[in-house]
Each structure stands twice: as C-alpha cells, then as structure tokens.
Amino acid sequence: MHGLINKGIQVFLTHTYGQEIWVQIADEVRLPGGSFEALLTYEEELTWNVLAVASKYLGKSEDTLLEDLGTYLVSHTTTEPVRRLLRFGGFDFADFLNSLDELPERARLAVPNLSLPELMVSEVSPDQYEIICASDFGRYGLILTGLLRAMADDYGSLCLIEWSASERGEETVSVRLLDGKHSAGRSFSLATEAAQ
Amino acid sequence: MNAPVPGFFLPRRALDAVLPMHMVLSDDGIIQHAAPTLLKISPLDDLVGTGFLDVFEIVRPKKLAGAKDLSSLLGTRLRVNFTTSEQDNLRATINALGPGCGYLVNLSFGISVVSAVAKHDLTSADFGANDPTIEMLYLVEANGAAMQEARSLIRRLQVARSHAEDVSFTDGLTGLRNRRALEAEVAQYLRDDTSFGLLLVDLDFFKAVNDNHGHAAGDLVLEKTALRLLKSSRDEDYISRTGGDEFVILVKEETRKDILLKIAERLIREIENPVQSEDLTFHISASIGVSVTTDYDAPSLEEMMLDADRALYTAKRDGKSRAVLGEPKQLCPPKDG
Numbered sequence: 001m002h003g004l005i006n007k008g009i010q011v012f013l014t015h016t017y018g019q020e021i022w023v024q025i026a027d028e029v030r031l032p033g034g035s036f037e038a039l040l041t042y043e044e045e046l047t048w049n050v051l052a053v054a055s056k057y058l059g060k061s062e063d064t065l066l067e068d069l070g071t072y073l074v075s076h077t078t079t080e081p082v083r084r085l086l087r088f089g090g091f092d093f094a095d096f097l098n099s100l101d102e103l104p105e106r107a108r109l110a111v112p113n114l115s116l117p118e119l120m121v122s123e124v125s126p127d128q129y130e131i132i133c134a135s136d137f138g139r140y141g142l143i144l145t146g147l148l149r150a151m152a153d154d155y156g157s158l159c160l161i162e163w164s165a166s167e168r169g170e171e172t173v174s175v176r177l178l179d180g181k182h183s184a185g186r187s188f189s190l191a192t193e194a195a196q
Numbered sequence: 197m198n199a200p201v202p203g204f205f206l207p208r209r210a211l212d213a214v215l216p217m218h219m220v221l222s223d224d225g226i227i228q229h230a231a232p233t234l235l236k237i238s239p240l241d242d243l244v245g246t247g248f249l250d251v252f253e254i255v256r257p258k259k260l261a262g263a264k265d266l267s268s269l270l271g272t273r274l275r276v277n278f279t280t281s282e283q284d285n286l287r288a289t290i291n292a293l294g295p296g297c298g299y300l301v302n303l304s305f306g307i308s309v310v311s312a313v314a315k316h317d318l319t320s321a322d323f324g325a326n327d328p329t330i331e332m333l334y335l336v337e338a339n340g341a342a343m344q345e346a347r348s349l350i351r352r353l354q355v356a357r358s359h360a361e362d363v364s365f366t367d368g369l370t371g372l373r374n375r376r377a378l379e380a381e382v383a384q385y386l387r388d389d390t391s392f393g394l395l396l397v398d399l400d401f402f403k404a405v406n407d408n409h410g411h412a413a414g415d416l417v418l419e420k421t422a423l424r425l426l427k428s429s430r431d432e433d434y435i436s437r438t439g440g441d442e443f444v445i446l447v448k449e450e451t452r453k454d455i456l457l458k459i460a461e462r463l464i465r466e467i468e469n470p471v472q473s474e475d476l477t478f479h480i481s482a483s484i485g486v487s488v489t490t491d492y493d494a495p496s497l498e499e500m501m502l503d504a505d506r507a508l509y510t511a512k513r514d515g516k517s518r519a520v521l522g523e524p525k526q527l528c529p530p531k532d533g
Binding site for chain 1: 310313314317318319320321330333334335337338339340341342345346349
C-alpha cells in the first residue's frame with residue numbers, strides 16, 4: 001500500500017481523534033517509527049490492521065472511518081493540496097464527475113508509483129451518475145463516497161450520494177445531482193499561493 | 197496533381213474559442229480584432245485600432261527587435277512583450293492570410309503561464325478546450341508538492357542518520373566517543389599524516405569500587421573520571437572510552453615523549469582527586485601506557501595499542517599510578533647471536 005494513503009489515514013486519525021490514540025494504534029500494529037512516510041511503500045496488511053485497530057479503539061465501524069477519511073481529505077486544511085489537485089479535474093461538479101475515470105492517471109502524474117482503482121463513470125440518466133469502483137482493497141468506494149460529498153460542497157452542488165457493494169466486492173457510488181448551483185462553494189484559483 | 201484545398205469561413209466566435217489569444221491585423225498592421233483572453237491580459241482597455249508594432253515589442257530573435265515591416269516577421273517564433281507593462285514573455289507567430297486579407301497573429305504563454313495565471317487571475321475558461329495548459333498547471337503543482345515531500349523526507353532521514361551515527365559512535369554511560377569512533381579518528385589522522393601521541397589509560401583500584409559499593413557507584417566514578425579527562429585536555433585532543441575502565445586519549449600533533457609523559461602524569465593526578473558521592477568518597481588512580489606515531493614507519497592503531505598495552509603492563513607491575521613509555525619492536529635491537 002502506498003505510503004501516501006497510509007499517511008492520509010494517519011493524519012486523518014491524528015487530527016480528528018488526537019495524537020495519543022494514534023500512538024496507541026501505531027504501537028499495537030507495531031508500526032516502525034510510529035509514523036508512516038508518504039513516499040515509501042508498506043505491506044498491505046499493515047493498512048488493514050490500522051483500520052481494524054482504529055475501529056476497535058474508536059468504537060466506529062471501519063466503513064464509517066473510511067468514509068470520514070474521504071471527507072477529511074477534501075475538507076481539511078492540512079490536505080489542501082489534495083483538494084486543489086482534485087479541483088483541477090473539472091470546472092464544475094458535473095465536469096469533475098466526468099473526469100473521475102482519469103483520476104488514476106492524474107494521480108500517477110503526481111506520484112508515479114501510486115495505483116488507485118479504476119473508476120468507471122456513467123451518466124445513467126440526466127443528473128444521475130454511477131461510478132463503479134473495482135479494486136483488490138474492496139473498499140476504496142467508501143473513501144470515494146466521503147470524498148465526493150466533500151467535493152460537491154466544495155463546488156457548491158447539492159447532491160444525494162450513496163454507496164453500495166455487490167457480493168463480488170464491486171462497489172458502486174451513485175450520485176444524484178439535485179442542484180448544481182446550490183451555493184457558491186469554495187473558491188478555487190488556478191494560481192498556487194506561492195505564485196500569488 | 198495538386199488541387200487547391202477548398203477554403204472555408206470560420207465565424208469569429210469559433211476562432212475565439214479555438215484560439216483565445218489571437219489577433220487579426222490589417223495589411224498595414226492595425227489590430228482589427230483581439231480574442232477574449234488576450235484582451236484580459238492586455239494593459240490597454242482596447243486593442244482594436246492600435247498598431248501591432250506600437251503595442252508589442254519584439255524581444256527575440258534580437259535581430260528583428262526594431263523591425264518596422266510585418267512581412268519580415270513571418271514564419272518565425274517570436275518572443276514579445278506588451279510595451280506598456282512588465283514582462284509577460286509571450287510567444288507569437290504571425291501568419292499571412294492572403295493578399296488583402298491581413299495577418300493572423302497567435303500568442304501563447306510558454307513557460308511563463310504559471311505566473312501569468314496568478315498575475316491575470318485566469319481560469320480554465322480562459323484557455324481553449326483543447327489546450328493542455330490546465331494539465332500543465334496541474335503537473336507543475338503536483339510535482340511541486342511531491343518535491344516538497346521528498347525534501348522533507350530527505351531532511352528527516354539526514355537527521356535520523358546523523359543521530360544513528362552519533363549513537364553508534366558514543367559510549368552510553370560517559371558520552372565519550374567509543375572504540376569504533378576512535379578507529380575512525382585514527383584512520384583519518386593517518387590519512388592526513390597527522391602525528392599524535394596515544395595514551396592508554398587503565399584505572400587503578402576501580403574493581404574495588406564496584407565490588408564494595410556496587411555498580412551504581414562504579415558508574416558514577418567512570419562518569420566523573422570522563423569529565424576530568426575532558427576538562428584537563430585541550431579541545432583538539434580526542435578522548436574515548438574503549439573498555440570497562442579503559443580510556444584512550446589521542447594527543448594531536450604532540451610527539452615529544454617528555455611532554456606526553458608530563459601530560460599523562462597530570463591526568464593521573466586529576467584522576468586521583470577523590471570522587472564525592474553523597475556521603476561516600478572514592479579513591480582511584482590510573483596507569484598509563486604511551487605510544488607515539490614517530491616511533492613507526494607506518495603507524496597503525498593496532499600496533500600502537502599493543503605497544504601502549506605492554507607499557508601499561510609494566511606500569512601496573514611496577515606499582516601502578518604511573519605512566520610508562522612504550523618500546524616499539526622496531527627500536528629494539530635485533531636479537532643476534
């Protein structure tokens with residue numbers, strides 16, 4: 001599992017639930033150094049263990065944690081770079097949804113050895129989208145659900161977003177666009193803070 | 197046979213969408229039309245009716261810098277700036293549209309797009325749908341973030357490595373350098389041809405402290421001894437702990453044996469000062485074996501330690517609390533019959 005994702009989980013847990021609980025989790029899973037490095041790669045099992053232990057300590061289901069992680073990645077200031085890179089994908093939320101199948105490729109431009117699951121986006125009826133997510137991890141769709149909720153807010157769109165999974169582990173996230181201009185959303189400038 | 201390619205009409209709005217930074221000039225170089233993004237970045241409110249060569253200056257190629265005739269600028273990649281604003285570093289090509297039809301000038305940002313986007317507050321709507329500029333900005337930003345993370349990781353690895361090196365070269369109890377560090381230091385001296393005297397210090401009556409008062413007392417004595425060694429030597433001298441109650445001192449660039457002996461004797465007096473601990477007082481001393489690089493053609497730590505150790509043995513045998521010079525084999529007369 002790429003360190004970037006693990007680091008994301010760590011930052012989410014630390015900022016939401018505190019440093020102390022993270023230290024306990026890291027201890028129990030025997031994470032070397034007690035902290036993930038964003039640029040290194042780790043055994044898959046370590047990620048699953050972190051989630052399982054976090055779920056146990058926090059009394060929340062792993063599903064809930066994954067969804068919250070997705071929301072956190074977009075809406076928190078620490079992960080602003082992630083939000084910005086996602087916003088590049090589309091000038092409005094519908095445009096962004098249509099660009100999701102390019103997401104794995106865009107991610108690899110930034111981080112060459114990061115592999116994200118393939119996403120298949122289809123507009124099944126006007127303003128009704130289905131995003132099919134197939135991966136070994138089997139639960140990226142949950143992260144995506146939280147992420148899409150936050151992105152909809154970011155763009156100022158009002159949506160109904162739901163997650164479901166088949167027995168084969170194929171996840172579907174359905175998005176119903178209710179109002180593309182529900183609010184102003186958050187501003188986004190192509191220029192980075194450094195350039196301004 | 198070359199049949200002429202049929203021409204077509206291109207509505208102004210379509211051309212604006214495809215080339216959002218183009219201009220159309222009349223035959224004599226007066227701007228007839230400017231596309232939306234070009235207008236957005238222009239320091240002038242309107243470009244129509246002004247002369248192309250009045251609004252823009254040619255920066256590169258240098259030889260065309262003062263050109264007055266548009267035809268001389270055809271077919272070349274030009275670098276231009278607005279005459280009345282700071283550098284934008286725009287790229288321009290000028291294309292003839294046919295007799296009497298004037299010119300089509302297309303501009304683009306090139307590498308300056310990153311700063312231009314900030315300066316003019318450009319959005320994705322200001323670039324053509326086929327333009328890879330947005331992808332390029334994404335790439336610049338993503339690479340920047342990745343580089344920053346990489347630099348951060350490298351910094352942390354450097355600190356960790358430096359810390360690990362320190363730990364592996366340090367004696368935990370006294371904070372002095374350890375045997376491994378000593379070996380590295382001597383290797384450096386030998387490489388640099390730096391001469392030095394080596395003092396092999398072995399504490400006297402130390403075992404009794406451990407046996408009678410326990411290891412905590414022994415540790416305290418060792419710590420205090422280490423401090424005394426540090427205090428009574430120069431900055432350029434190298435103090436290390438190489439064994440339980442054994443220390444090695446390198447006296448840099450001092451090869452006079454009488455001086456080295458004096459230094460050793462002074463150290464012994466320092467070590468003999470009683471060590472105070474709450475209500476107990478400890479008394480130890482030291483025996484020292486001395487070797488010096490000038491006694492060897494090709495000095496090595498191993499040989500110098502061996503000779504200093506033999507001298508140390510002599511010191512212990514002769515009553516302790518003293519320093520003895522080593523006698524390297526080379527200086528001993530060969531045993532001939």
